[in-house]
Amino acid sequence: MHTISSVPVSQGLRARAHAVVQDLGAMARLAAQVPRAVGHCHPETIAVPPPAPSSRQSGPVRPTDTPVLLVHGYLNTEQCWTPLLRRLHRAGFHDTSCLRYNTLTTGIPQIAAALTDAARAAMDRTASGNVHLIGYSLGGLAVRYAVQHLGLDTGTRTAVTIATPHHGSPWARTAPGIAAAQMRPGSTLLTTLPDLPDLPDPPGLGDDHSVSWLLLYSDSDPVVPSASATAGRPARAVRIPGHGHLSLLASARTAQTVTAHLRRAETGAAAESRRCLLTAA
Numbered sequence: 001m002h003t004i005s006s007v008p009v010s011q012g013l014r015a016r017a018h019a020v021v022q023d024l025g026a027m028a029r030l031a032a033q034v035p036r037a038v039g040h041c042h043p044e045t046i047a048v049p050p051p052a053p054s055s056r057q058s059g060p061v062r063p064t065d066t067p068v069l070l071v072h073g074y075l076n077t078e079q080c081w082t083p084l085l086r087r088l089h090r091a092g093f094h095d096t097s098c099l100r101y102n103t104l105t106t107g108i109p110q111i112a113a114a115l116t117d118a119a120r121a122a123m124d125r126t127a128s129g130n131v132h133l134i135g136y137s138l139g140g141l142a143v144r145y146a147v148q149h150l151g152l153d154t155g156t157r158t159a160v161t162i163a164t165p166h167h168g169s170p171w172a173r174t175a176p177g178i179a180a181a182q183m184r185p186g187s188t189l190l191t192t193l194p195d196l197p198d199l200p201d202p203p204g205l206g207d208d209h210s211v212s213w214l215l216l217y218s219d220s221d222p223v224v225p226s227a228s229a230t231a232g233r234p235a236r237a238v239r240i241p242g243h244g245h246l247s248l249l250a251s252a253r254t255a256q257t258v259t260a261h262l263r264r265a266e267t268g269a270a271a272e273s274r275r276c277l278l279t280a281a
Helices: 003-033 076-088 108-126 137-151 178-182 187-192 252-280
Strands: 044-047 067-069 096-100 129-136 156-162 213-218 237-241
Touching: 044 108, 067 108, 067 137, 076 096, 076 108, 076 129, 076 252, 096 108, 108 129, 108 137, 108 178, 108 187, 129 137, 129 252, 137 156, 137 178, 178 187, 213 252
Parallel strands: 067 096, 067 129, 129 156, 156 213, 213 237
Antiparallel strands: 044 096
16 A cells, blocks of 8 residues: 555656756756846847748748747746747747846836837738737736736737736745736735636637637646646646756757647638638638
8 A cells, every 4th residue: 555655646746756857957058048048128029030930840831920029937038938939930930029028127017018019010011910829928928917907908809827827826925026926826916817718719709809828737847836827727728847946948849839829829810710701701
């Protein structure tokens, strides 16, 4: 009995230890970015165009005009998105931009306001009428605030959060900065965010206010507990096992899951558009 029951425990400990090792490596890379992360004052949007097509790329992809905006996390910079951007570009998402901001001096409402302006400018520029939003950790709360409080639900096709403390993070109690205080469990800001819908809607379908949410998390994340990262909505969440808070963003499975969600949204929107045209005819 004792031997059998100890197996899942030992496996869980090994998974957490592996996640810690991965995060230590990611932390070393992050340390080089910290001066840049705290060195600028005002949020700005950084366009990241795809690389020139390579003859080694396999199979044609259908490009999309829908812009993608990415919002980094606490003490990060736009550099953290490199693995995911590669995957998005290969999948045909060529209009990609990253929001850059100072995580110590900028609060979540201000980050969300800059994101809202950038998203509306991107929709106007591309005439697509829609946008995909992706936020990591703190960035996911900015995405949620913009959608739920600043009217960005109109036009947002998908909203993806990765390792985001929807219900707060205990680590934020000792972290410096305005946004860190807003990420503490029970903070005023977190309590003003409406609950997310219970069940996932078909990606890309519905009216302009039907945002398709996707929440990614790892049960080995020591910074954001699973219950917080899933916002109490497990039906909308996907678990990426074996990763810590920092290494989760660099995971190939994370990039694959996010890209597949956006592609399904694009496919669903195209099918709905064709259905409306046939109905009108």
